[in-house]
Amino acid sequence: MDTDLDAYCREHQQRFVAELIEACRIPSISADPAHAVDVARSAAHIAAAARDAGFTTVDILETGGHPAVFAERVVDADLPTALIYGHHDVQPADPLELWESPPFEPEVRDGILYARGAVDDKGQVWMHLKAVEAHLRTRGELPLNVRMIIEGEEESGSAHFDALVEREADRLRADVAVVSDTEIFAKGVPSLCTGLRGLAAIDVDVTGPARDLHSGLFGGAVVNPATALARIIASLHDDDGRVTVPGFYDAVNPPSAEDRAGFAALPFDEATFLVAAGGAPATAGEAGWTTLERLWVRPTLEVNGIWGGYSGPGSKTIVPAHAHAKITCRLVPGQMPGAVAHQVATAIRGAAPPGVHVTTTVNAGGRPVITPSDHPAVRAAARAMEHGFGRAPVLTRSGGSIPAVESFARLLGMTTIMVGCGLPDDNIHAPNEHFDLDQYARGVRVIARLWDELAVSRGIMHDQ
């Protein structure tokens, strides 16, 4: 049954979409230094939108990298306080030729908004902005205090976020953080994510000769760096899909029998998963685990990119001077990013044949996080989702990483609830990223309702 908030949201939905489209026009690619100006422009755009929505204090926070946006509206010190987290930066858009419409020229087709950042994470940030607006325009005030931090470096490793959280700890502290950067289990199957995998990132550089060599005059008598890299990468998994890096699994907290039973009861359909996975021909992975377990409770080691030598048209008969790979591991509870990165880097260097030099670089990572499923904020969020989707959410985890959630836990001791409204086939981090506008509309109503639910939940406030 529609509340006053729902009615407001439905009435203004078209404008909510128009505003999101404007936000998506900004190519705020944080990983590419060439787009630094765009990320700054994106921060200013978010700040303006926060003021329009009714936040009272709005600041752009310099970080030493890309700027974040802080905003707050404090109603009463005796009310609970929620901290909204999101990010306004986006993934790189290449390969551009695979986009059906340009990544930064948003287009609505069949009720779906196509744009880089549409759902990851500008659309979900906008759910929050519009939920605040709905409360203020409908009732004149929020039922609790709201703070907001919108990061500009989530897609490039959140290198300055920890320092920012430490510096701004007083302004960020809240009873609960609310992050909308995840998805629901399936269309019509709302879900609440209670755990995220962590990340360890390692770059590998294999160098042989100082220059590319003629493969006829030198091939067969020196080590080929591309072949060496391939052999190193091949050595990192066994034939059963297990990571062979010594110690890799030692710290893993295995899921409980109850966890595994819960996952097994979920309406998981392999065919649907494979469609969402871009039509991958088959599932695969570590022997002895289901697909959901491989994604949610098992660590992985993936090659994100590999390159070396000639990739242009025709033939170039060379032994490449060097070859490279970018590797990331997804981590599960118990594993620490620094330790895993060290293990992997050591294994990679140890696998190097004589005749090439192999160096490794460890990049920014993040710890895995679990949110207790019986926390009153999780229950409040479940009620808000049931209101928005007409069905109680199932409890899931996500295979992804949100470094901010981990930072809040580690630095502020703060619990986070993850109330995301994306869908599994939204093509995030890929060409043709999109956001189902029905999910967006429901998302605004879920968040608006969430503030009501959190405001009346017992045990939310830290001093209760």
Place this chain on the structure above:
Amino acid sequence: MDTDLDAYCREHQQRFVAELIEACRIPSISADPAHAVDVARSAAHIAAAARDAGFTTVDILETGGHPAVFAERVVDADLPTALIYGHHDVQPADPLELWESPPFEPEVRDGILYARGAVDDKGQVWMHLKAVEAHLRTRGELPLNVRMIIEGEEESGSAHFDALVEREADRLRADVAVVSDTEIFAKGVPSLCTGLRGLAAIDVDVTGPARDLHSGLFGGAVVNPATALARIIASLHDDDGRVTVPGFYDAVNPPSAEDRAGFAALPFDEATFLVAAGGAPATAGEAGWTTLERLWVRPTLEVNGIWGGYSGPGSKTIVPAHAHAKITCRLVPGQMPGAVAHQVATAIRGAAPPGVHVTTTVNAGGRPVITPSDHPAVRAAARAMEHGFGRAPVLTRSGGSIPAVESFARLLGMTTIMVGCGLPDDNIHAPNEHFDLDQYARGVRVIARLWDELAVSRGIMHDQ
């Protein structure tokens, strides 16, 4: 002791260099369709230079790909006829940032000409043009008939050369072909190459999902095409550096004990070789063979390029949709390109894990060639080299491939002598390709002398 020809060459050497510099300004990269106009311009430039040198008939031959240049000067049907072969196209110049001077802005530093194509093969074509000029300006006529074919597709697989040779067989037939596209063993150690390795080329495409996937949401549950490609490549060699492709070595004619003894007697210095090999840290390769044997009489399988996924700045946490490699095998006597390419392609597809699609494409290859070391033309060439270098040449082979030499043998039954004057560290197919101008000057004199030697050699002419 200087002959009239030598004196002429010395007198005009500065102009010979200036002319070569002009030829090297043309970026005639045959592998890159964007440079098709430049390859055509290069052909016209060669044709004009051939007329200037004194060739009487000069034609640009269309091939369906890049044009070749034909030229001839027939003196007397009773004299022997030599066919000069060279190529006017060049390798791609990337990575551009490693060139100390731009690849197509030739620069002479310390008596060495730096430019793409300086020695491979424009400089060696120019040796022939200037040798003809020297004969005509000094004596008014050549001592034998000379024909010349300068190809425009040697660096991109010579796709149309066989058809051209078949079509123009009557104009190309000669008693001996002379190719200057090889190198001498070392500075001060002149050599004559009597064998070339063949080539088989296979492109590999590994595809999984239709788009890049988020490595958190899908990683660990589908096959990663980059990892799959690495494992396929790793499977192609064993730990002793032997190619594991079934049947790969079956057709190989092993070198004789005499061949191996001859190679072992050559003044090979591993440290010098490693310097020439761009400072590669160590030699390596198939167990049980020396470096020269690995290069000259053993087949190889090399990755020329590998790519897939993200290679830009920062992190992009994806499972790449696809990954690719370019592979070439160097072949030795006994092996046939089509058969080896088929063996390798079959092994690659057979190594594909379920969960990805692996396709292979076989590209243009070439058969290995051996020239009998007691052929009178080889002896004539040895005398010409001794004249130019002051020391009799040693007999070697080359690990490289010259498809034209193989085409002449297969299609015209023609013997080829390889009189090359490059040096092993000329950086051919790599940044900072260069030609030692002393080698260039000697090369012109060697070729000029070669016509005299061939003209008086018994047993050169086919009807003798």
